[in-house]
Amino acid sequence: MGTPAKFATSFAAAAGVLLASSTFQAAEAANLAGRSVKIGCLASLTGKGAEWGQAAKISMEIAVQEINAKGGIGGIPAELVCYDTQTLEAEALKSFSRLVERDKVLVISGPCFSSEFETIAPQLDRYKTVINSYCSAKPGLSAMSIWAFRNTLTSDKQLKPVVDAWVAEYKPKKVVIIYDAEDAVSKGEGAGVLPALFKQHNIEVLDMLTYRTRDTDYSAQVTKAKSLGAEGIGLGSCYQNAGAIAKEMAKQGLNVSVVGGACAGAPGFIEIAGKAAEGAYMSTAAWLEDPRPEVQAYMKAFLAKNAGKAPPYSGPRAYDIIYSYKHCIEKSGVTNKPADVDADRGRIRDCLAGLKKFPGVAGEITMDENRDGAGSSAILKVVNGKYVNMAK
Numbered sequence: 001m002g003t004p005a006k007f008a009t010s011f012a013a014a015a016g017v018l019l020a021s022s023t024f025q026a027a028e029a030a031n032l033a034g035r036s037v038k039i040g041c042l043a044s045l046t047g048k049g050a051e052w053g054q055a056a057k058i059s060m061e062i063a064v065q066e067i068n069a070k071g072g073i074g075g076i077p078a079e080l081v082c083y084d085t086q087t088l089e090a091e092a093l094k095s096f097s098r099l100v101e102r103d104k105v106l107v108i109s110g111p112c113f114s115s116e117f118e119t120i121a122p123q124l125d126r127y128k129t130v131i132n133s134y135c136s137a138k139p140g141l142s143a144m145s146i147w148a149f150r151n152t153l154t155s156d157k158q159l160k161p162v163v164d165a166w167v168a169e170y171k172p173k174k175v176v177i178i179y180d181a182e183d184a185v186s187k188g189e190g191a192g193v194l195p196a197l198f199k200q201h202n203i204e205v206l207d208m209l210t211y212r213t214r215d216t217d218y219s220a221q222v223t224k225a226k227s228l229g230a231e232g233i234g235l236g237s238c239y240q241n242a243g244a245i246a247k248e249m250a251k252q253g254l255n256v257s258v259v260g261g262a263c264a265g266a267p268g269f270i271e272i273a274g275k276a277a278e279g280a281y282m283s284t285a286a287w288l289e290d291p292r293p294e295v296q297a298y299m300k301a302f303l304a305k306n307a308g309k310a311p312p313y314s315g316p317r318a319y320d321i322i323y324s325y326k327h328c329i330e331k332s333g334v335t336n337k338p339a340d341v342d343a344d345r346g347r348i349r350d351c352l353a354g355l356k357k358f359p360g361v362a363g364e365i366t367m368d369e370n371r372d373g374a375g376s377s378a379i380l381k382v383v384n385g386k387y388v389n390m391a392k
Contacts, residue, residue, distance in 0.1 A: 032329075032336040036079035037072070039064070039325055040099035041318075042110030042131075047087030048183075048213060048238055051268045052112045055302075055311030056134050056318035057082055060109060062301045063322035073326050076336065080322075085111050092116035093123070100129045104341055106329065107132070107348050109321045112314055113263075114138035114184035121148045128342060130349050132324075134317035135285070137262035138188040142371040149352055151321050151365055151373045152313070155185055155262045156193045158283035158377050163197040165379045165390050166259040166281040172232035174204040176225035178218070178245060179236025181210035189261040190236025198234065206230055211241065218248045226254045238263035239312075243272025250276035257281070265380055266312035270387070277382045286313035286362035287378035287389050298361045313362065317373075320360030328352055 041060055044053030064078045072078055081103050083095035092111045099105045107130045111117055117136040124131065124147035132149040139154045175198060179190020195205055206228040209221040222245065225233060233249070235242050235258055242264040249256070258280045260269070265282030273280075288299055288310055298319060302311055328351035329336075334344040358365040366374045379391040 032074040032076045032334065034076060034336045034338075036077050037074075037329060037336055038079050038081055038103060038105040039322065040096075040103060040105035040108035040110075041080055041082035042085050042092055042095055042099070042108060042112075042116070043082055044087040044112050044116075045084040047085075048240060049087040049113050049263075051239065051266050052135055052263070052312055052314040053085070053087070055306070055315035056110065056112060058302060058305050059298075059311065059315040059319035060322050062298070062305065063319045066301075067322070067326055074330050074334075074336075078322075078326070081105055085113075085116055087113060087116070089115050089119040093119050096120050096123070096131070097127070100127045104338065105129075106334065106336070106341070106344055107325055109134065109318060109325070112136065114141060114188070117141050117148070117150075118144075118184055121145050124148055129345050130352060132321050132352065134321055135262070135312070135314040136185070137285075138185040139193070140370075146353075146371075147349055149367065149371045151317050151324070151360075151362075153285040153374075153377050154372055155189050155283070156196075157374075158285060159189065159193055159259075159261050160197060161377065161391065162261075162281050162283040162379050163194070163201070163259055165381075166232070166257065167201045167203070169281075170232060170257045172203060172256070174206050174228075174230060175232040175234055176206050176228060176230040177208045177234040177236065178221050178225070179208070179210055179234075180213055180238065180241060182213045183238060183263070185262050186236040186238060188236070190234070193261065194234040194236060194259075203232075213238075213241070215241070216244065218245045219252070221245070222248045222252050222254055225249075226252055230254070230256060232256050233258040235260040235264055237261075239266040239269040240272060243269045243277070246273040246276040246280065265387075267310050267387075268312075270382055270385060275385075277385070280382045281390075282380040282382075282387070284313045284378050284380050284387075285373075286316040287391075288316070289389065290361075292361075294359075295361045316360070316362040320358075320362050320365060323360065324352065324355060324358055324365055327358065328355075 180186035
């Protein structure tokens with residue numbers, strides 16, 4: 001495995017020039033030292049989760065740029081130090097260790113995927129540094145360490161209202177579940193969350209069919225589902241696989257609706273599936289067409305940096321994480337002195353654990369007793385090639 005590319009987003013130089021006359025007084029007032037406040041990030045810029053990681057990184061850069069344009073964190077420019085996890089567990093753990101031990105970041109945003117989060121979390125009590133995921137959705141993972149946080153909704157919270165709406169419209173009596181047996185959140189949804197939700201609606205699960213993450217041929221699973229007379233398909237899948245499954249269903253004439261969870265509902269699902277995506281229901285932890293001015297300002301900035309392509313919910317959730325870090329660094333007594341890095345990390349952790357109704361573009365951030373974000377989610381349905389929020 002090669003050395004991960006470092007993507008250091010440092011706005012410190014430009015901000016430092018602009019703030020030269022006022023930085024000392026602001027830093028002294030906030031009791032911060034140093035030339036920059038280092039925030040680490042872990043983003044899947046390549047691999048199966050590229051769309052999620054790329055959106056998160058762009059969003060964090062936007063937040064850092066905005067913060068530095070308004071005086072930084074306590075008068076000190078923020079610096080984002082980011083590594084590509086390649087959507088690989090071993091790479092995520094190696095990059096996490098590098099951020100903590102070599103780069104000496106105060107806090108880390110990411111990783112995205114539950115498999116990555118699940119690999120890092122058992123190490124957190126030793127490293128004593130916060131990670132805060134913007135899209136890990138497998139239930140229960142934050143309980144692994146008091147340093148583990150997730151500013152997102154777990155897939156059970158996301159999927160319940162979506163399945164309720166899907167069942168109300170299509171009224172399936174028997175379904176087949178198809179899920180990725182290797183991806184943590186997809187397996188959690190396919191083997192645990194979806195069966196329980198279908199049971200609540202007295203829907204018979206005819207079979208539970210699996211595939212591997214790198215598979216590209218889903219003809220056998222679709223053929224089996226069609227032969228069983230499935231009236232609907234539950235997907236525990238990321239968007240690339242979900243889109244390919246939907247296309248295979250259309251190819252074989254399996255004209256039934258699908259419902260998918262946390263990773264499936266990215267814009268990439270529609271791009272891959274095309275017309276086969278129509279009528280699908282998907283969950284999300286952020287609604288990008290929310291008319292609130294702060295949401296639309298974020299979207300304008302993001303679209304300008306991403307060739308007009310909208311993000312999955314990792315984008316706004318990652319953006320909000322950076323602002324919550326700014327809040328906690330400024331309000332919890334962080335000094336930003338090298339000798340105080342361990343104490344500073346603990347102060348940030350305690351602040352985050354008590355975060356209640358902190359404003360964000362993805363909605364208010366409230367950490368529950370498990371350090372998972374709480375709040376509302378949208379119910380997405382594909383209509384005429386676009387996601388429409390059915391929760392309105």
